[in-house]
Amino acid sequence: MEFRDNPQEHAFREEVRDWLQTNRPKDRRPGDEDIAAQMGFDRAWQRRQYDGGWAGISWPKQHGGRGLTPIEQLIWSEEYASADCPLVHDSVWMALNHAGHTIIHCGTDAQKAFHLPRILKGEATWCQGFSEPNAGSDMLALRTRGEVDGTHLVVNGQKTWTTFAHLADYCELIVRTGEPGGRHKGLTWVIGDMHATGVTVRPMVALDGHLHNSECFFDDVRIPLDQIVGEIDEGWSVVLKTLEFERGGAAFSGFCQLAVHLEQLIAEARKPGATGTAMDDPVFANRLAMARARVQSLRALIYMMVEAAERDVELGAEGAILHLPYSELEQEIYQLAVDIAGPRGLVRQGGPAIGWHSLWLKSLSATIAGGTSEIQRNTIGERLLGLPRSR
Amino acid sequence: MYDLLLNQDESMIAESVREFLEAELPVERLRPNAKPIDYEAAWQSMAGLGWLGVGLPEQVGGAGLGLVEEMLILRECGRQLVSPKLLATMLAGHVAHHAGSNELATSFATGTAGAALAIDTEARGTGESRAVLTLDWNGSDSLLFWNEDGMGLFDAGSLSSAAEADCVDGSVTLHSASLATGLATAWVDAAEASLPRRAEVLLAAALVGLAEHACDLAVDYAILREQFGKPIGSFQAVKHRCADMAVRQRLAWHQTCMAALKLEAGAADAPLQVASAKLLAAEAAQENGRACIQIHGGIGFQAECDAHWFIKRAMIYDQAGGSMQLQSERVINQPMPQW
Numbered sequence: 152m153e154f155r156d157n158p159q160e161h162a163f164r165e166e167v168r169d170w171l172q173t174n175r176p177k178d179r180r181p182g183d184e185d186i187a188a189q190m191g192f193d194r195a196w197q198r199r200q201y202d203g204g205w206a207g208i209s210w211p212k213q214h215g216g217r218g219l220t221p222i223e224q225l226i227w228s229e230e231y232a233s234a235d236c237p238l239v240h241d242s243v244w245m246a247l248n249h250a251g252h253t254i255i256h257c258g259t260d261a262q263k264a265f266h267l268p269r270i271l272k273g274e275a276t277w278c279q280g281f282s283e284p285n286a287g288s289d290m291l292a293l294r295t296r297g298e299v300d301g302t303h304l305v306v307n308g309q310k311t312w313t314t315f316a317h318l319a320d321y322c323e324l325i326v327r328t329g330e331p332g333g334r335h336k337g338l339t340w341v342i343g344d345m346h347a348t349g350v351t352v353r354p355m356v357a358l359d360g361h362l363h364n365s366e367c368f369f370d371d372v373r374i375p376l377d378q379i380v381g382e383i384d385e386g387w388s389v390v391l392k393t394l395e396f397e398r399g400g401a402a403f404s405g406f407c408q409l410a411v412h413l414e415q416l417i418a419e420a421r422k423p424g425a426t427g428t429a430m431d432d433p434v435f436a437n438r439l440a441m442a443r444a445r446v447q448s449l450r451a452l453i454y455m456m457v458e459a460a461e462r463d464v465e466l467g468a469e470g471a472i473l474h475l476p477y478s479e480l481e482q483e484i485y486q487l488a489v490d491i492a493g494p495r496g497l498v499r500q501g502g503p504a505i506g507w508h509s510l511w512l513k514s515l516s517a518t519i520a521g522g523t524s525e526i527q528r529n530t531i532g533e534r535l536l537g538l539p540r541s542r
Numbered sequence: 543m544y545d546l547l548l549n550q551d552e553s554m555i556a557e558s559v560r561e562f563l564e565a566e567l568p569v570e571r572l573r574p575n576a577k578p579i580d581y582e583a584a585w586q587s588m589a590g591l592g593w594l595g596v597g598l599p600e601q602v603g604g605a606g607l608g609l610v611e612e613m614l615i616l617r618e619c620g621r622q623l624v625s626p627k628l629l630a631t632m633l634a635g636h637v638a639h640h641a642g643s644n645e646l647a648t649s650f651a652t653g654t655a656g657a658a659l660a661i662d663t664e665a666r667g668t669g670e671s672r673a674v675l676t677l678d679w680n681g682s683d684s685l686l687f688w689n690e691d692g693m694g695l696f697d698a699g700s701l702s703s704a705a706e707a708d709c710v711d712g713s714v715t716l717h718s719a720s721l722a723t724g725l726a727t728a729w730v731d732a733a734e735a736s737l738p739r740r741a742e743v744l745l746a747a748a749l750v751g752l753a754e755h756a757c758d759l760a761v762d763y764a765i766l767r768e769q770f771g772k773p774i775g776s777f778q779a780v781k782h783r784c785a786d787m788a789v790r791q792r793l794a795w796h797q798t799c800m801a802a803l804k805l806e807a808g809a810a811d812a813p814l815q816v817a818s819a820k821l822l823a824a825e826a827a828q829e830n831g832r833a834c835i836q837i838h839g840g841i842g843f844q845a846e847c848d849a850h851w852f853i854k855r856a857m858i859y860d861q862a863g864g865s866m867q868l869q870s871e872r873v874i875n876q877p878m879p880q881w
Contacts, residue, residue, distance in 0.1 A: 152552055152610050152799055154807040155543050164881075222543055229881040414878045430874070440870035444797070444818035447879070451796035455546040464547065472789050525778070531788055532781035536761045539776040 164226050171234040174203055180237045183361035183509060190276065190318050193241040197273025206271040207247060209400050214255050214263060215271050221460035224400040225407075225453065232407035239404040242315045246270040246277040248401035250323055253340070253393045257381045262342065266321075278319035280310040280343060280367065281390075287312075288526050291334040295369065297326030297341065304328070304341060304379065306349075306372040314520075316365035317354040319345050323393065324374075329384050338386035340393075342378040349373070359512035400460075402473060403453050409481055410446045412510070416488050417443065429491045438487050445480050449473070468534035475527040478517035485511035546799045548614075555611055559618040562591065567622050569755065569848050572713050581625075588628065589653025598635050602644050603651035609740060609802045613747040617795075620751020620827075623713055623855050626677045626862070629748065630657040630686040633741055637686070637695050640735045641728035646695075657684040657695065660721055661862045670724050675707070676717045677858065687721060688863070693737040694726035711854035739805050739812065742820045742863045746798040749823035749859050753791040756827070756834035756852040760784055763838055774837075783833050790826040797822050811879040817872035824866045827856035 176196050181188040200206045208227050210216020219227065231239070251270045254262050269275035286293035295308025306326055316322070322343035329337015345352065349372035354362040381389040417439055420429035429435045452473060459466050488507035489496045499508050518524040532538040548556065566587065571579045588594065597612045598604025605611070612632055619628055634657035635650035649655035658679035662672055676685060685696040704719035730737055761784050764775030774780045801819035804812040831853025835842040842849040860866055 152548055152803065153545050154803045154809075155545060156807075157543060160543055226881075233881065417874070417878070436874050437870050440821070440874035443814075444821045444870070444873050445793070447800070447815060447818040448793040448797035448822050451544075451546060451800035452793060454544050454800065455796050458543075458545045458547045462547065469792075472792055475785075476789050476793060525782070528782040528785040529778065531785035532775070536757075536784055536788055538761065538764060538781050538784060539773045541776055541778050541781065 160222065160226065163223055164230060167227050167230045168234070170203060170205065171230055171236060174199055175234050175236045182506070183359065183363070183513075186318065186362055190242045190315075193237065193243050194273040194276075196237055197243045197247075197271075201272045206273075207251065209248075210251065210255060210267075210271075214267050221400065221457045225403055225457050228400070228404040228407040231404065232411040235411075239408055242276045242318055243270075243273050244401070245279060245315060245319075246275060246321075248396055249279060249393055250277040250321065252396040253323065253380060253389060256392050257340070257389045259377070259380075261377065262380065266342070275320045276315060276318055277321045277323060278313050278316040278345070278365075278367075280313060280316075280322040280324040282312050283309060284311050288523055293325060293327060293338075294331065295324075295326045297328040297339050297374075299328070299376070299383070300373075302376055303373040304339070304376055304383075306341075306343070306369045306374060308369050310367040310369075312355075312364045313352075313367050314364050316345065316367050317352050317362060321345060322367070324369075325386055325390060328386075335387040337384050338390065339383050340380045340386035340389035341374055342380060343369075343372070343374060344378075347372050347374070358515065359509060363513075363516075402477070403457075406449060406453060406477055409477075409484060410450065413439075413442055413446055413484050416484065416491070416507075420491055435487070435491055438483075442480065442484050442487065445476070449477055449480065468531070471527075471530055471534065474521060475524055475531065478521075479524065481517045482514045485514040544800060544803050546796055546803070552610065552614060556614045556618065558591075559593070559615050560621070562587070563618055563622040563624065567624055569622050569851060572623065572851060573848070574845055585653060585656075594628070594631050594653050595635055595647075595651025597632065598639055598647060598651050602635070602639055602647040604635070604647075609743060609806050610799075612744060613798065613802050616744045616747040617751040617754075620748030620855075620859075621755040623752075623851055626659050626714065626748075626858070627656055627683070629741075629744055630659045630677075630683075631655075632744070633657070633693065633737065634684055634686050634695055636735070636737055636740065637693050637728050637730050640730040640737070641695075643728055646728065655684065656680075656682075657686045659862055660685045660687040660696070660719075661858075662687065662689060670722060672721045672723055674719055674721045676704075676719060677714050677862075679715070679717055684727070685721070687723065687726075688738045688741060689723075690732060690738065692729055692731040692734075693741065694723070694729035696721060696725060697727055700725035709858075711851070711858055713851065713855070714858060736805060736812070738863070739816045742816050743798060743802050743805060745859050745863050746794070746801065746816075746819040746823035749820075749827040749856060750791055750795045750798055752852045752856050752859070753787070753794060753823070753826035753830040756830040756849070757784065757787040757791055759849060760787060760830075760834045760837040767839075780837060783837060787830045787833050790822075790829055794819070794823040794826040811876070814873060814876035814879055817869045817876070820863065821866055821869035821873060824856065824860040824869070828853060828860065831856050 180192050207216030208219045209224050212218040247270060254266055281290060283293050297304045297306050322345050324341050324343035326339050327337055328339040349370045351368040353366045355364050357363045489511045533540055566584050592605045593615050595604035596607050600606045631650050635647050638646035659677045660674040662674055687694055700722045701719045704717050707716045707718045709716035732738055764780050765773050767774050798819040801815040804815045834849045834852055838847055838849045841847045
């Protein structure tokens with residue numbers, strides 16, 4: 152445990168800051184009401200990062216990434232958030248942090264050669280085909296079938312709550328190729344072309360009135376066998392690889408953004424209004440203080456995790472605690488922003504700056520997506536504390 | 543970069559302190575019919591192991607290490623509810639050393655002199671005569687008192703109308719008294735050394751230790767205790783409460799480590815980090831202390847069960863060095879932290 156004042160880190164931070172100041176989009180990112188325009192914006196921004204050599208910061212250099220160390224990735228995320236760059240969880244995010252990482256670690260050379268450059272340049276977007284109507288928290292109950300027919304896998308079934316499916320070019324499709332009811336046995340991870348014949352996407356209106364998720368139907372969709380990532384029937388190990396990345400550096404970038412948003416909220420709460428400042432209210436002041444302290448502590452947790460990654464220390468279940476307090480804090484901070492607005496908070500507004508309302512409404516999914524808080528608590532209880540299984 | 547992972551030396555220190563306390567001063571000693579403990583002998587052993595002067599230079603009998611090692615020791619002391627005298631004596635050595643009394647510093651570092659905490663009962667007051675509560679003061683120990691101006695040592699001559707009081711935590715003796723803050727035998731201004739912040743980091747570490755032990759006991763019991771034919775820890779209502787305990791104590795611990803490193807590095811946001819640590823550690827210890835009793839059910843309400851000690855000690859350490867209310871004001875009044 153120590154403070155290392157490393158001049159190289161300072162220099163790197165300066166470099167990142169300068170690049171972001173010059174290159175970050177100056178136009179406002181289109182809101183969720185125009186998701187197609189938003190995706191065009193996201194792709195252009197990704198292309199700009201690619202041209203500047205900043206695409207795929209966590210990807211190894213031989214796959215076209217920047218190959219940054221875990222500490223450098225964290226510095227990038229911190230500066231990205233401070234520079235008020237576009238939201239990180241955009242339509243390119245899934246491709247970069249989910250699909251890209253999976254293909255790098257488990258894909259064939261042909262898959263790497265085709266997909267990785269497209270992802271880095273923002274030319275291809277991806278969605279995650281894990282959840283099904285009867286396989287949410289109980290993901291291993293998934294039933295979408297994959298039958299081998301000659302040189303193809305024929306897929307039939309339904310995925311749901313699939314984020315960005317209506318915009319995606321490809322899908323991280325998990326299908327059951329083995330015995331029905333086989334749980335983690337007999338699963339296959341395959342690259343699904345969302346423009347293929349037999350794929351029907353029905354976008355769902357989310358609680359904020361916008362299109363985030365879709366239902367996806369697969370009817371006799373023929374996928375060449377060479378699109379399988381890893382081995383047939385051995386998809387579970389690939390899934391674990393995919394989910395591993397979700398918890399690493401990719402989660403830190405969202406956190407850095409939340410930390411910056413809280414400081415913006417604190418600054419707003421100090422501005423005098425007609426009846427004083429929001430900070431004069433001891434209840435708001437206390438909630439803001441608790442949120443600020445919790446942000447600091449999550450940051451400390453992340454620093455610990457980054458150091459472990461840097462030193463190749465296996466954290467095991469210890470690394471699984473971030474998601475729960477982070478997602479609950481995200482909800483509290485955006486709820487607080489809306490509460491501070493008082494009765495005016497009832498009027499929904501896009502808002503010229505951040506748009507607290509859209510962040511608040513979206514944050515209601517934070518404790519569901521990527522494993523509900525209830526599942527997170529089971530995992531912590533069973534894997535970290537050794538309590539007996541509930542099921 | 544702040545490296546918040548324990549290295550091998552640090553893990554070894556923590557482990558040896560834990561083993562010693564589990565053997566010599568386990569929390570079971572506080573049970574109504576436990577066999578009596580020779581506290582004086584235990585004190586001498588801890589002094590002999592070098593705990594009291596771990597953060598002091600070698601020329602005053604210390605080990606020449608730092609706040610991190612002090613924090614690791616205090617965390618374990620929190621786990622086993624060691625007397626707050628240990629924390630006070632550790633800090634008293636720093637006061638004496640900064641005030642230039644090397645002889646006095648050596649006597650604290652080697653355990654030949656002791657100190658007791660004096661908690662200011664009017665955290666926002668500024669008068670020269672302060673109503674204080676002393677913790678485990680035996681009449682001959684120095685008293686350690688601090689406020690935003692600095693930290694000082696006092697002897698019995700600076701106290702008036704001292705009276706023993708019944709403490710909510712029966713493992714601590716309490717005196718209420720009036721302290722004349724102008725009569726310090728040694729005083730270190732906060733501008734010279736941030737000893738008040740150091741004290742708060744160490745209190746936070748002790749609070750984390752309380753939170754951790756409360757969680758451990760609750761988890762052990764949830765595995766052992768069966769109802770409806772199953773261990774109660776298999777029920778999500780119990781399991782999720784345990785998970786929340788685990789998350790709280792870990793976040794409080796990592797934050798305390800961050801606060802310690804930032805304080806030692808003289809970082810601009812050290813006051814924010816320290817206040818955040820004290821705030822979250824007090825919350826974790828109190829919430830976990832309550833949850834520990836709850837998970838034990840009926841037995842948790844009984845004096846013979848160890849579950850009740852943690853919430854009580856947590857209340858004392860919360861009040862020492864500024865309660866959650868005060869810390870939360872500090873957190874929000876600090877400027878925006880830089881990355």
